[in-house]
Every structure is written in C-alpha cells, then in structure tokens.
Amino acid sequence: MQTVQLDELQAEQLYELGNKHMWLPFTQMKDYEENPLIIASGEGVRVKDIHEKEYLDAYSSLWLNVHGHRKEEINEAIKNQLDSIAHSTLLGAMNIPSIKLAARLIEIAPKSLSRVFYSDSGATSVEIAIKMAYQYWQNEGNKKKTKFVALSNGYHGDTVGAMSVGAIDLYHRMYSKLMFASYTIPFPSAYHHPTGNGDIAKEESLQAVRELFEEKSDEIAGVFVESMVQGAGGMNLMPPGYLKGLEKLCREFDVFLIVDEVATGFGRTGKMFAVEHEGVQPDIMTIAKGITGGYLPIAATLTSERIYNAFYADYSEMKTFFHGHSYTGNQLGCAAALANLDIFERENLVDEASQKSSYISEKLEQIIALPHVGDVRQLGLICGIELVEEKATKKAFPAEKRVAYQATIRMREKGLLTRPLGDVIVFMPPLAASYSELDEMLSIIKDAIEEISSLHP
C-alpha cells in the first residue's frame, strides 16, 4: 500500500484542526474526540490511518465499496475521463459517459424500467422518486393520489422527503413536525415478531397493506420499500414471498411500487439487484452506493415508460419534471460506474458474491452460538449481528450501556472498522474480499463480541 508519510507533529496538527473545524455525520463529536480516527490511505479491503495502523474495511466504507480501494481499472477510467472533461451540466444537455451508463443500467435492471434520472446520493434519488410518483398522478389529472406508504423501521436517507417515507424513531422523531405524513405498515421481521415466525409476520403485514389499500388507495401514490433487507433499521430480512405479495397488492390497487436498492444493488445480496430474489418488477427503483464501486457520488432513479410518458408533452402543458442537482450525471462518476460494471462482468462478481455468501453463512454459525448473540441475519454480503442481554427471552441490553458500540471500538483496536446500528453490529465486507480476508474479519468480530460480552455476564 502506498502510504502517506506524516511525522508526529503533522499528525497532531490534523487532530487539532479536525477537532476545531469538522463536524461528522451520524456522530456524537464527544464520542469521536475520545476515539479519533483519521484515514490516510487504502488498498484492497484495508485502509490505513495517519499512524499507518491498518484496518480491515468490514463495512465497505459504509456499504459502498465493491472491489476494494484503489482498484486499478476504476482509477484509470477516472484519469482517462479527466483528459476529456470532468463535468458539464445535464440540464438540457447530455454527455457521453452518462448516456453509456444509462444504457448499461437498463440492460441489467428489471425489465419494467427503461429510463434513468441521475442524481448524487441515495437520499436525492429517493427525493426524485417521491416527486416523480407524486407528479405522475398530478400530470394524469388524478389530483387525489398524494400520499405514500412506508414500512416501520424503513430508511431512505436523511433529507426531509426521504425521512418522510422512512420510519426510524431514533433518527426521525426529532423532525416529525417538518416531515409530511405517510402511512406506516409493520415490517415483517421474524425475529422481532412476538411469535418469532416470519410467515405469520408476513401475512399480518400484507393484510395491513390490503386493508389500507381497500380504504385509501385512491389517495396513495406509492409504497416505498427497501429491497429484501432493511439496512439502517437493523439489517432486517423480509420473509420469502413478502416483496412479491406487496407487488401484487400494488398492481391490484394501482399504487406504484417504489423499491430502494441503494444499499442492496450491485451484487450486495448475491443478485445484481435484490428484487431478482423475488422476480419483482418495480415502477421506480433507486440506486446509489455500489454504483461507482464506492468511488464517487453518483445515484440514479430508474423508472418505467408509463411514468416517463406522463411527463412528455408540449412545454405549455406544464408537465415538465422541474428537478435537478448541480452534479447530476457527472462525467467522472459515470466513467467510474462504467468501469465498475466492466469489472462485474469480467470477474463474474455477482456469482462470486453468492458463493462467498454461502461461505459466510457457515462461518456465522460460530457467532450465532455466542451467549449474547440473539440473532444473526444475512442475505448475501449483508450481515447484522444482534446483541442481547438474555438470549432466551431476547431481552435487550440497557441502551445506555451501548454494548454494540463498545464492541465496535474493541474491533477497531484489533484492526477492523465497522459501525453498530443500535444493538446490531454490521458486517458488510467489500464483494471482492477474499476468503481468507473474510475469515480474518469474522475472527476479529467474534473475539471482540466475546470480550465485550464477558464484561456483561
């Protein structure tokens, strides 16, 4: 790994300037000051801090990284694109890599989708989905369909619209008066259902959707759902058949099915897109995180010809989609994304990820067996390890103990980076992690959980 050489004085200066001027996302800065971390470089599945201590990137730099850091082909693609142009606007003008990428995305996306609207983050791709679905019904003269349905514990990003179609109390309660109101349906989590039975949870949730639709579908524009796995809500898995059941209800009542593949897209679950597990055809699909291999901020909202056509008219009809962002369709990002997709093809990465997923399942048996591990949920290379005080009763640790957080700090000391979601430890390695790197990661995670557990017998 090419390293960044800093002497102790330079390192001290960075800490001082950082503490004076930085404010980090989803971070209590008082915690950060106790355990500061400044990354200097990365290669493969490892990153190094400014003291050249190495860490395994077990959360893919927050669920983004696919091929590891400093992947040669992506670096080259960005450098080559720089020789032509870094950025020009997509407002009223196309550019070469964004056209090529749109065509490639439609090739690999579910058949229902034929149009690509670019943006720059998962949250903006969701804002676009909200406004697109809303305006579709307005443009069609159906002025009543203005509401959305969310799933409990859903997460679609941190902008106000995206929060309004999400439902995580900890993140959203504070802003409730800012948000527009959505209907909320219980997410069918097997582990958290009183019966522990995924099928019962599924039927209850679908029944709730049916009852809501029977009463209110004339005012509902669309349903927002994370594809197969709820990420930020704690890595909760949908029982098999649930997403398909939701799709059928959406068709029956003419409500748009809006699927968020921001975290699950690009091979993460062992399929290119997680909807493929259920053969679901969304009306709108949002993608971001893995799209550039974790390199640059590109996102997209994919939709159908039906929706596109409702906006296509003479200007005077006022059906234009008045939405855009400065960096929409950025050439460097699109070039990185094209290189990313080339590597997927050449390295047969989706199948690889699916095989690694089976390998991890076996290894996770040892973690499930630990006394304070209540549940391990996994789909592909997405895993959540839920810590509990009492395994038999699923009783949670007192929140103020922050046991999962303490465990991740212990992992960091041992040379591995990840973050908790409440009591759930996230294990989400880059798709390219080798079998031995996966072993290394899982062994650190297991040791750290055991050590922290022994403090809470």
Ligand SMILES: *Cc1c(COP(=O)(O)O)cnc(C)c1O
């Ligand atoms: C991360 C995430 C988002 C938000 O993406 P950002 O790029 O952080 O705005 C939206 N939906 C899901 C499912 C996510 O995991």
